[in-house]
Amino acid sequence: MERQSVLATEDEVVNWIEDGMTIAIGEPAPMAMVRHIIRNRISGLTIIGSGIALDYLIAGGCVSKVISYYAGGGFGVAVAPSFRHAAQTGELEVWECDEGVLTSGLEATAKGLPFLPWRGGVGTSLPEVNKDLRVMEDPINGEILLAVPAIHIDVALLHASKADVYGNVQHQGGPGWIDLFLRRAANRVAVQVEKIIPNEEVRSDAWATTISNADAVIRAPYGAHPFYSRGHYVQDKKHLKLYVDAATLAVTGEQTYIEEYFRRHVYQTTSHIMYLEVIGITRLLSLHEY
Amino acid sequence: MRYSSVDNFTVQELMAVFLARQLKDGDHLQVGVALPVPEAAVRLAHIMHGPNMELIFLGARMNVHQLEQLPLPEFGWDNRVVRWAESYSDRGHRFDQVKDWYRRVFFIGGVQVDRFGNTNLIGIGNDHQRLDFRGPGSVGTATLTAHVGRYYIVLNNHTPRLLVEKCDFISAFGWGDGGPDARKRLGIPGGGPQLCITPLCVMDFAEDTKCMRLMSVHPGVTVDDVKDATGFPLEISDKLTTTKIPSLEELTILRSRVDPHGSLRS
Incomplete structure (x- = not known):
């Protein structure tokens, strides 16, 4: 008998997700998996998430309910465009809360309380x-x-710096926003990482392990693009503006640009690595942190 | 001290300098995203008179008093602001030590603010399921404003649609329906909103009613300008003054060490 690796592909993890499930999206955003959910045309999801990553899933037609404390847009847009439109037209149910309320509901689940x-x-x-x-x-x-x-989560999708193949995850520069709450409340957790590291490296600094026993680890360098990944890269402002502009036009009735955006970045690619080829190495390497 | 040579500053610079003067050494200053005036104010106060302040940005806790420059981030969620963190407040246990938040100072905006300093980030309209304008959401404001020692309402505009008689929805409880015991009656421990700072003026809350009250008008602004731009009858302080302009030292430090790229000047 050998210790089992939890290294998984995007396809293996997306197969856990069924229409109508409650999915949590961490911060930094696990965009490789977000794109893969859209690519697989999963729908009717309840999403616990925030900001533009949440907006992607709404624009991609995957969401019927959001549990969110913040859906700001940035880049001159106070509110994420697809979120705003879907909430105003009643297409989207919003479970109103703030961060303290949300984390209380997540902790109730983790602690087995009603x-x-x-x-x-x-x-x-x-x-x-x-x-x-x-x-x-x-x-x-x-x-x-x-x-x-108690707020229950079927699958939590997170992005982190590194992990070994046994699901020991180490964040650089601290774990994401409320990611550890999401992890504790979730039935299953899949973590995308910039880098797979040897188990020896994990054990050399066990105190740095922020999540243990992840159910899946996905190798996804630049997997948070176009958002940041602490210790690795900053957000890609140009690319985000491309999305925000296209999504803003879409809610006014002009669908061409968002369709082209999703075609080029999601539907015409089959994997995260293909997506990175579309973005191009010059752009990716320009996003270094300092 | 006033320097006659300082006559050329923007209203955002005036607001940032005014706000910086309200902050005390030892304060723990938490600033959310997309609030450039408070972001500048806390950095300016930290440099000028706050070596023991703590700055809390994006979940990171830092004291950077010794740095030559504390520049504003290039954009909201610019993760590089955390590079000098000494610890993270979100290491899996955010909100675990709210009992100590009486030391914290917080800053808040809104899509509506009412005469008692209640604020709304949820949206505008009658039907929550079909809002006329869907706001960004409450972020952490419901919890933070319940517990922090004091907070400031900072607005980028001053219009009757923003400063309203009654918010359509309240996401952060200020002084409720008014009265000095409004918060105590609900058992809300935090000290509540202290001032509302806008591009036209500074307002405080009258001691007995907790109604917003005009405290100072910015240079060049009249009381009537403020009244016309406010959606509720405004009380006027009998100590009404003109907002003190930035000193040469404040403006120099603000421009050279906090805002070298001129975010508050554009």
Whole structure:
């Protein structure tokens, strides 16, 4: 018997995902897998995610509900265009929350509890526009709190710096935004990494391991492109603008540019490596951190 | 001290300098994305009078007082701002130490702000499922504003559509329906919004009602200008002044060490 490797392909991981599942998208964004979900035309997903990565999946037709604390656009666009349009027309259900509320729901799942109490959001409209949040009286001191129900995740998709083939993940420059909450609440977690490292390297600094027992590790250099990956590259502003402009036009009825964007970067490529060839090595190498 | 040679600055520079003066050494300053005025203000205060301040950007905690330059990031989510981090607040346990957030100072904007300093990042409209304008979402503001020692509302515009009688939705609870005990009644421990800073003026909250009250107008702005641009009846402080302009030293440090690329001048 040998210890089993969890090294996986994009195809193997996308096969875990069925229409209608709840999928969490980490930050830095696991864009290789985001593109692969769109490429495989999976639909009806509930996405826990934020920003433009979330917007990609909405524009790609994969999403019916979002659990999101922030869908900002950047680049002169205050709100991500596809998110804004789909939410305004009622095509998209928005589970309204803030980061504190969301992480409470994720921790409830991780701890096997039906809910956790949280104070942030008391006095706000959150429990009015999100009926899953209940205003409760705490049984100890009678304080007013929100009860945040457990938020379950079928698959969490994350991006990190490096991992060994046994699912020991080490982030450079700290783990992503709420990625460890997503990991703890998820039934399965797949982590894309810039680099696969030997198990000896993991053991030389075990304290640096941020996630252990990942269910899959996907080798995806530049896998967060066009977003940043701490310690490796910054976001590709030019490329993001290309997307944001195309998505902004699409919601005004001009579909040509977003269709061309997805055709060139998603549908005409079959894998992450093919995508990188489309972007080109000159552009990729220009995104160094410092 | 005023220097007569300083007469050429932008309103954003004025706002940043004013805000920097409100920050005290030892404050823990958390700034979210896309808030260039507070981003400049915390850096300026850190250089000028805050060697023991902590700056918290994108989950990274840093003290960079000794650096020659603390330039503003090129763009929101520019991860390079964390290069001097001493630790990360998001290492799997964000929000685990909110009991200590009384030391934190926070800055917030909104798509609507009402007369009691409640703010809205959810959107504008009557029906949450079909909003006229869908906002970006609450980010961490519902939680942060509940717990931080104090916070400042900083706006890029001052219009009756932004400063409204009542927010369509509230994503961060300020002073609720008013009164000094508005927060205490709900058991919300944080100190609440202190000031609202806009391109026209600075407003505080009257002690007894917690209604927004005009405290100072920026140079060249009249009280009527502010009244016309505000969507609710504005109280006027009996100590109303003109916002103090930046000193030569403040403006020099701001331009040479914080904002060399002129983000606040464009």
